Amino acid sequence: NAGVTQTPKFQVLKTGQSMTLQCAQDMNHEYMSWYRQDPGMGLRLIHYSVGAGITDQGEVPNGYNVSRSTTEDFPLRLLSAAPSQTSVYFCASRDTLNTGELFFGEGSRLTVL
Amino acid sequence: DAKTTQPNSMESNEEEPVHLPCNHSTISGTDYIHWYRQLPSQGPEYVIHGLTSNVNNRMASLAIAEDRKSSTLILHRATLRDAAVYYCILRANTNAGKSTFGDGTTLTVKP
Numbered sequence: 041n042a043g044v045t046q047t048p049k050f051q052v053l054k055t056g057q058s059m060t061l062q063c064a065q066d067m068n069h070e071y072m073s074w075y076r077q078d079p080g081m082g083l084r085l086i087h088y089s090v091g092a093g094i095t096d097q098g099e100v101p102n103g104y105n106v107s108r109s110t111t112e113d114f115p116l117r118l119l120s121a122a123p124s125q126t127s128v129y130f131c132a133s134r135d136t137l138n139t140g141e142l143f144f145g146e147g148s149r150l151t152v153l
Numbered sequence: 154d155a156k157t158t159q160p161n162s163m164e165s166n167e168e169e170p171v172h173l174p175c176n177h178s179t180i181s182g183t184d185y186i187h188w189y190r191q192l193p194s195q196g197p198e199y200v201i202h203g204l205t206s207n208v209n210n211r212m213a214s215l216a217i218a219e220d221r222k223s224s225t226l227i228l229h230r231a232t233l234r235d236a237a238v239y240y241c242i243l244r245a246n247t248n249a250g251k252s253t254f255g256d257g258t259t260l261t262v263k264p
Contacts, residue, residue, distance in 0.1 A: 082240065082255050083197065098251065136248040141199035142252055144196030
């Protein structure tokens with residue numbers, strides 16, 4: 041199994057550009073989530089989903105959109121990138137058993153100039 | 154969401170036990186206590202979790218206070234590969250239970 045796969049691993053954007061970070065998992069997990077991690081900080085939850093067609097906001101949702109059309113995929117869209125969105129982004133998934141562990145991707149490093 | 158408090162950093166010598174504390178005084182009765190660690194330039198990885206009873210697995214042990222307001226992650230023999238940021242997280246006992254990460258404890262292991 042590949043687990044949680046994120047693409048791209050690295051991306052440089054100019055202010056105002058848009059892009060989508062892709063996340064796919066092959067474990068049939070219902071729950072998926074996106075975090076961002078700024079240098080020297082912990083992870084902050086952006087958005088999460090408990091199943092196809094269902095999404096909700098986390099701690100820092102502004103500037104990001106998500107959708108969940110399939111169980112496998114949970115893309116994160118930046119509509120108009122800002123320098124404050126420079127960060128490392130992690131996608132994570134788990135099954136909906138209450139004690140299920142989170143499986144993380146390797147991260148996507150985004151720089152906005 | 155209930156919050157956790159951890160020391161910013163800790164040091165240990167190689168092959169010695171390490172006790173990483175976490176305070177969670179506002180924990181609710183059904184919150185699970187999870188621990189993750191993040192090695193440099195990697196995503197977090199699961200370490201252990203528990204509800205009320207102490208737990209052991211191949212990576213570590215989790216000791217939970219009787220009142221559940223604190224817990225301790227125990228690494229029985231620290232190795233250089235255990236140097237990481239360790240996060241203590243509370244997660245609500247629901248399908249949508251969110252995992253809120255704090256800043257964690259940076260563990261340094263000295264040879």
